[in-house]
Amino acid sequence: MALSSELRPSSEKEINSFTRKSFGVRSVKDPEPINSDTQFCIGSFSKPFASATIFVLAQNNRLSLNTRINRWLPEFAKPSIVGSETPTRSPNLLELLAHRGGIYSQKRGMNRRQARWIRDFRLTLEEAVNGIAGEELIYKPGTEYAYSGAGYCVLGRVAEVVLGQSFETLLQQRLAQPLQLERTTYFPDPEDPNIATGSIKGNPNPATPIFRLTFTYRSSEAVSIPRQGTPLVLPE
Template structure:
């Protein structure tokens, strides 16, 4: 396995970040059992504060790995049954489909096969009852498909999992995250509430047109506390995310040598539950229990992406090589930065050839969009 050339990769992230108009980025790389940390750019174009390796970014749906790991810890201890209907634990759980309500399982929520739709952002306030109120408010949301039929990536489902954690542990999701995941694994720069984020150098999202320098978002994070378990509020350093991934690479062993999860539990999370029919939309080949799964020309990998308003995160793991990479960004052409940088890193450190990202066709296709212009509405969403 190649050694990590710090100076080379610092130069590459600086160059690629600037070329793609990304204001700031933090990179952490696990290789040869060592975590390397790099920082580039600024946290806020209005203030000019520099990104440092201990800066925290909003990680978006990468949070689903935190939630899934906590759920699997409860399964491992016998407090939850993966294949039990959700209503056995959460009697108030309800969907617009009465039959689905009775049959949706915890396993299906973890693997995005419940049929529940993706997005329903609903502000239920800052109180400790925010998730309980969210579950009540989501009862009328139609399913995308029958449970177990196919993949239906669902943030709603992960909020249900967050509420299940609360019911089983007697803690809020935020406190359970701190006490049952972050503290045992030494994730000292992973927080959820704004008052905790203020203790650290934190990034603000930037938005703008492609190819131009983006501008800071008008607010730091417009997403409510009730979006926590699916990825609306958690902030972390890149190294903290790699530290969590390292535990999964090491078969459940934490950095202090203790067994956080059993190896069978870790393996179950990385076992394919469903194939992704549309690999471009999901950027993966399948899904396990929390993890997105990849097949890089026969080399197995897992990971997750995340996005909030103007902040984007990318996590990829090549377990056979013991390599894990996390990139956290705050706007601009983050997808292009990720694609170029990870392609080089995975090739150099793990011998992996990533497929090219989705791109426009070489020959322009003419499509008349006029008949489709208008407003599209459903529960919680207006496009």
């Protein structure tokens, strides 16, 4: 199915065909049963949301997937590679989408500073990507695969620059609203009690962003439920 700004379910019958069944509780400290409106932090499964938003923009000729990102983010103009003194080119959008952009990977080990750019939810997306731009690439773009949450932060920032809107606004206008994903967002309300949280050592995981007084979700971190569907916990 092609993606476009008019992306919609084929019919109300299709929407209502979902089976609504929920199992479990909101957290180890909250015995309230989850329901079809409970939001879950779906971690890296929100990357398909981010990539679908990028593809919608490409299909509407707002950007080209083969364009190098330094067109919009000049701080990536001459990135260096770990262990090399020779600058290389910046990755293009397609390489970032495929985790082949050379941006550092949490699966290959990252230092505390690199972790901050993708885990400190007090940073704006612009601030985080400025930090990512200061890190060396781990290989020449397009030559290897390395799963990269940081690369998807960069994708989100490109979309923001292209249209002059926040990535949350783009997600809502281009994807969530047409698909009637009414509780899919990068900015859940911290006061909303109907949000499920994971646990660690028998307690709610303190790294969960909704426990922070101030936070900004990344283009690789979202909370969501399928409208009138069955909530699923999806690991990062």
